[in-house]
Amino acid sequence: MLTYNFEKNSKTPLYEQLYSFIREDILAGQLPPHSKLPSKRALAQHLTLSVATVQNAYAQLIAEGYLYTKEKQGHFVSSLETNAPREKGRENSFGEKGEELLPKKEEYFFDLKSNSLSEENFPFSAWAKIMREVISEQGKGLLQPLQYNGVPELRCAISQYLLHFRGMLASPEQIIIGAGSEYLYNLMIQLLGKEVSYGFENPGYEKLHRIFRMNRVAHFPLGMDADGLSCRELRCSPVQAVHISPAHHYPTGIVMPISRRQELLRWAAEQKGRYIIEDDYDSEFRFSGRPIPTLFSIDEQQRVIYLNTFSKSIAPSIRISYMVLPWELLQRFRQEMSFYSCTVPSFEQYTLAKFIRGGGFERHINRMKKTYRQKRDALIEALQASAFAERVCIHEEKAGLHFLLSISTELADAEIARRAAAVGVRLSFLSEYLYGESNSSYQHQLVVNYSGIDLSRLPEAMRRLEEVFLAEKG
Amino acid sequence: MLTYNFEKNSKTPLYEQLYSFIREDILAGQLPPHSKLPSKRALAQHLTLSVATVQNAYAQLIAEGYLYTKEKQGHFVSSLETNAPREKGRENSFGEKGEELLPKKEEYFFDLKSNSLSEENFPFSAWAKIMREVISEQGKGLLQPLQYNGVPELRCAISQYLLHFRGMLASPEQIIIGAGSEYLYNLMIQLLGKEVSYGFENPGYEKLHRIFRMNRVAHFPLGMDADGLSCRELRCSPVQAVHISPAHHYPTGIVMPISRRQELLRWAAEQKGRYIIEDDYDSEFRFSGRPIPTLFSIDEQQRVIYLNTFSKSIAPSIRISYMVLPWELLQRFRQEMSFYSCTVPSFEQYTLAKFIRGGGFERHINRMKKTYRQKRDALIEALQASAFAERVCIHEEKAGLHFLLSISTELADAEIARRAAAVGVRLSFLSEYLYGESNSSYQHQLVVNYSGIDLSRLPEAMRRLEEVFLAEKG
Numbered sequence: 001m002l003t004y005n006f007e008k009n010s011k012t013p014l015y016e017q018l019y020s021f022i023r024e025d026i027l028a029g030q031l032p033p034h035s036k037l038p039s040k041r042a043l044a045q046h047l048t049l050s051v052a053t054v055q056n057a058y059a060q061l062i063a064e065g066y067l068y069t070k071e072k073q074g075h076f077v078s079s080l081e082t083n084a085p086r087e088k089g090r091e092n093s094f095g096e097k098g099e100e101l102l103p104k105k106e107e108y109f110f111d112l113k114s115n116s117l118s119e120e121n122f123p124f125s126a127w128a129k130i131m132r133e134v135i136s137e138q139g140k141g142l143l144q145p146l147q148y149n150g151v152p153e154l155r156c157a158i159s160q161y162l163l164h165f166r167g168m169l170a171s172p173e174q175i176i177i178g179a180g181s182e183y184l185y186n187l188m189i190q191l192l193g194k195e196v197s198y199g200f201e202n203p204g205y206e207k208l209h210r211i212f213r214m215n216r217v218a219h220f221p222l223g224m225d226a227d228g229l230s231c232r233e234l235r236c237s238p239v240q241a242v243h244i245s246p247a248h249h250y251p252t253g254i255v256m257p258i259s260r261r262q263e264l265l266r267w268a269a270e271q272k273g274r275y276i277i278e279d280d281y282d283s284e285f286r287f288s289g290r291p292i293p294t295l296f297s298i299d300e301q302q303r304v305i306y307l308n309t310f311s312k313s314i315a316p317s318i319r320i321s322y323m324v325l326p327w328e329l330l331q332r333f334r335q336e337m338s339f340y341s342c343t344v345p346s347f348e349q350y351t352l353a354k355f356i357r358g359g360g361f362e363r364h365i366n367r368m369k370k371t372y373r374q375k376r377d378a379l380i381e382a383l384q385a386s387a388f389a390e391r392v393c394i395h396e397e398k399a400g401l402h403f404l405l406s407i408s409t410e411l412a413d414a415e416i417a418r419r420a421a422a423v424g425v426r427l428s429f430l431s432e433y434l435y436g437e438s439n440s441s442y443q444h445q446l447v448v449n450y451s452g453i454d455l456s457r458l459p460e461a462m463r464r465l466e467e468v469f470l471a472e473k474g
Numbered sequence: 475m476l477t478y479n480f481e482k483n484s485k486t487p488l489y490e491q492l493y494s495f496i497r498e499d500i501l502a503g504q505l506p507p508h509s510k511l512p513s514k515r516a517l518a519q520h521l522t523l524s525v526a527t528v529q530n531a532y533a534q535l536i537a538e539g540y541l542y543t544k545e546k547q548g549h550f551v552s553s554l555e556t557n558a559p560r561e562k563g564r565e566n567s568f569g570e571k572g573e574e575l576l577p578k579k580e581e582y583f584f585d586l587k588s589n590s591l592s593e594e595n596f597p598f599s600a601w602a603k604i605m606r607e608v609i610s611e612q613g614k615g616l617l618q619p620l621q622y623n624g625v626p627e628l629r630c631a632i633s634q635y636l637l638h639f640r641g642m643l644a645s646p647e648q649i650i651i652g653a654g655s656e657y658l659y660n661l662m663i664q665l666l667g668k669e670v671s672y673g674f675e676n677p678g679y680e681k682l683h684r685i686f687r688m689n690r691v692a693h694f695p696l697g698m699d700a701d702g703l704s705c706r707e708l709r710c711s712p713v714q715a716v717h718i719s720p721a722h723h724y725p726t727g728i729v730m731p732i733s734r735r736q737e738l739l740r741w742a743a744e745q746k747g748r749y750i751i752e753d754d755y756d757s758e759f760r761f762s763g764r765p766i767p768t769l770f771s772i773d774e775q776q777r778v779i780y781l782n783t784f785s786k787s788i789a790p791s792i793r794i795s796y797m798v799l800p801w802e803l804l805q806r807f808r809q810e811m812s813f814y815s816c817t818v819p820s821f822e823q824y825t826l827a828k829f830i831r832g833g834g835f836e837r838h839i840n841r842m843k844k845t846y847r848q849k850r851d852a853l854i855e856a857l858q859a860s861a862f863a864e865r866v867c868i869h870e871e872k873a874g875l876h877f878l879l880s881i882s883t884e885l886a887d888a889e890i891a892r893r894a895a896a897v898g899v900r901l902s903f904l905s906e907y908l909y910g911e912s913n914s915s916y917q918h919q920l921v922v923n924y925s926g927i928d929l930s931r932l933p934e935a936m937r938r939l940e941e942v943f944l945a946e947k948g
Contacts, residue, residue: 013615013618015615050611051611052611052612052613052615055627056615056626056627059626059627059630060626062626062630062646065645065647116619122614122617124613124614124616124617128609128613131605131609131821132606132609135602135605135606137524137526138526139598139602140596140598141487141489141526141530142598142791143596143598143788143789143790143791143792144487144789144790144791145590145790145791146790146791146793152530152533152534152536153529153530153533156533156536171539172536173539179653179657179793179817179818180815180817182814182815183653183657183817186660190688190689193690194668194689194690195690207813210813214664214810214811215664215668216667216668216669311815314617315617315618316617316618316619316620316815317616317617317618317619317620317819317820318617318819319620319653319815319816319817319818319819336688337688339681339684340656341654341656341785341790341793342793343653343654343657343793343817344653344793344819345791345792345793345818345819345822346791347605347821347822348819348821348822
């Protein structure tokens with residue numbers, strides 16, 4: 001029977017590994033067209049995997065046309081030319097089979113670019129227990145139509161959370177739940193208007209300008225200085241609504257000081273129709289210093305839309321984000337946009353509400369803060385003890401899941417990244433996050449994402465990085 | 475303790491009834507500010523309700539500022555002037571407290587306007603069983619990031635469903651899952667472009683022109699004739715992308731014949747950049763006649779986007795819809811829009827995939843078809859046996875959850891609706907669904923939605939309708 005070597009500690013899920021193995025065998029002709037695959041149960045037993053893992057791999061292979069099923073007979077290898085949905089001479093219009101693949105995650109030994117969370121740290125059993133409770137408690141109630149702004153329980157839980165842990169007064173009425181921040185950005189653009197000019201931080205969150213572009217609205221990158229978004233650049237631009245992440249800017253790591261926050265609020269207050277979109281996505285993971293109040297809290301003019309997400313603090317597959325609207329915009333939203341149904345199923349909303357109310361969310365955040373702090377401390381210690389310690393300098397390490405590392409080097413950023421990749425270490429540089437022309441002040445600044453690193457590999461990773469930097473010297 | 479009379483058979487959920495009772499007591503001063511409410515458990519026991527019901531009512535009251543909680547002390551009535559989130563002098567900017575209320579569902583004895591599904595017919599226990607299985611089977615896998623287009627299992631299940639029950643060949647690769655049709659319309663507008671002129675059926679689906687308006691795209695209502703959307707009007711318009719629901723148009727009930735379908739496809743093929751958005755939302759509930767192939771299936775030019783939803787066939791709170799893109803548009807979608815994360819949680823997707831694959835969906839549809847057919851038949855029979863039988867005529871009753879009833883009358887539609895409402899019967903007229911100026915050919919046509927009616931009330935409802943029509947005569 002099919003036999004493969006799985007990498008148990010890999011970040012690639014087992015089903016994806018299995019999927020890749022079988023796919024390669026099909027493409028290489030090891031598994032000829034119309035040959036029958038083992039049953040899911042048999043293969044699972046043989047490879048000591050769960051049946052669900054095999055099922056997921058098979059499903060992915062079916063989705064991409066590598067396998068087909070015959071009712072009650074099992075799974076068979078497709079003849080890649082005659083696979084049904086491609087029959088109609090459409091292969092050429094779409095090109096390679098491979099394009100349907102999951103986003104290619106190349107296998108690095110040590111990845112300092114990916115800012116994925118460590119799933120293994122999420123208290124899934126507690127979460128699953130709440131899911132089961134919600135099924136029993138709500139029963140058929142789960143089928144009832146939703147309010148446009150979300151389930152009251154969840155909006156209340158978020159309101160109380162914001163009050164206790166963010167010192168922010170937001171009525172549950174002002175909160176609007178949506179399926180992810182990207183969705184809410186789209187709603188915001190509809191709410192503020194297509195004729196409005198939007199501004200965004202540069203360097204910054206890459207998806208944002210794509211969303212502006214897809215909405216065909218005018219959008220302008222605005223530079224940063226040591227305090228965050230440059231008010232000078234903002235004032236020289238035609239921007240009316242500006243997106244910022246003052247709690248912890250990605251990728252520079254800057255925490256916007258109160259003076260700059262006030263300056264931005266003054267800018268907004270000066271003219272009718274100016275708004276600030278405050279993206280607080282990372283604020284849970286502050287390690288030291290007093291938290292700075294949100295712009296939303298200190299705004300007296302109803303010009304700030306506050307936005308946050310649980311995709312970052314729980315898991316990316318939890319598509320729950322929310323925005324808090326000032327009252328005037330809320331009224332406009334209700335009049336013009338409350339016809340949109342809420343996009344998050346009530347089941348997820350009740351589950352999250354219980355998780356927050358029962359203290360599970362707070363405990364999880366505290367646990368993650370501890371884990372991330374340990375990772376950060378170990379990484380910084382290793383960098384400072386490394387052979388290249390005197391050539392690097394660490395910045396903006398007090399919050400959120402990354403810091404900056406400036407390097408003194410002759411090499412171009414891309415060349416360093418290439419050399420590190422060659423020894424299995426994935427790096428990323430600030431310059432990659434720039435929109436438009438490059439800016440030399442962003443050269444040689446590593447963006448170090450440590451949330452997903454495996455500490456047991458740290459010594460070896462440092463050894464490999466030393467190799468990269470010593471080779472440069474020599 | 476608080477004692478109220480609940481209407482057990484009401485369509486208003488118990489928690490909403492309880493919420494209204496308590497709210498009225500607060501507004502009337504029966505429950506004075508800062509008085510303590512009974513504990514959820516005690517009130518539930520006292521009123522023989524579930525704790526979840528009381529909890530939902532309390533949560534709604536908190537959300538709207540009528541109640542507040544003190545930690546470990548319970549629920550208290552707010553002093554409506556000093557309630558925390560309103561303190562900052564913002565009450566006036568928002569007006570009445572009451573505005574946060576759930577969409578007001580007036581209490582009718584018999585409702586022929588609401589097209590809500592009968593929740594009680596959904597096999598919730600089978601669904602809940604699958605939910606529990608998915609939690610166990612997928613475990614932490616539920617936390618993994620989603621592919622932009624949805625979980626492969628669900629796309630495969632939909633692909634097979636479309637093949638078997640709709641005779642439509644759509645590869646799982648072409649399917650894109652999203653949180654509701656409204657969300658997918660927004661994606662489509664981004665995909666096809668803001669510079670495109672959109673057309674929609676008039677009368678038709680009311681939300682559609684709101685979505686076009688919120689997206690600030692040019693949009694044109696197009697008239698209908700006996701075969702559906704008028705190709706003559708379409709050809710006289712600048713429309714490039716037209717939305718239609720050929721399987722069963724709401725509210726006219728017209729099923730578009732094959733000749734008109736082909737005519738529309740010819741229109742699309744004539745010029746580059748023309749597209750048809752085929753909304754098949756109601757196609758599961760066809761009662762007689764051979765199903766007509768979808769435009770997507772007979773389109774040779776890759777000009778049709780197919781759209782369908784499970785909100786209609788399962789429950790409105792299931793926010794799962796999907797679109798099937800022709801290959802060329804799919805390629806554009808992948809290049810420009812696959813950065814958008816999928817908006818439906820993987821949990822719901824796995825659950826629905828299992829429900830479809832295990833045959834539960836098909837059984838549910840068959841059961842519902844039977845139920846709806848019974849309702850339709852009983853209603854038609856009662857109408858034909860009524861005292862006003864000779865003044866009415868039934869049309870377009872072969873598909874979907876509504877039919878048309880033309881009435882010979884001197885009264886204006888609004889007046890008939892008002893008189894019926896006065897005796898507890900809710901009616902709606904075709905003329906209400908018109909966009910823009912009224913059209914006399916749509917007068918005196920009742921849109922009879924029967925999916926949610928209570929057959930035990932039918933004889934009394936007919937008696938009351940007779941009263942309305944006899945009064946007119948007299």
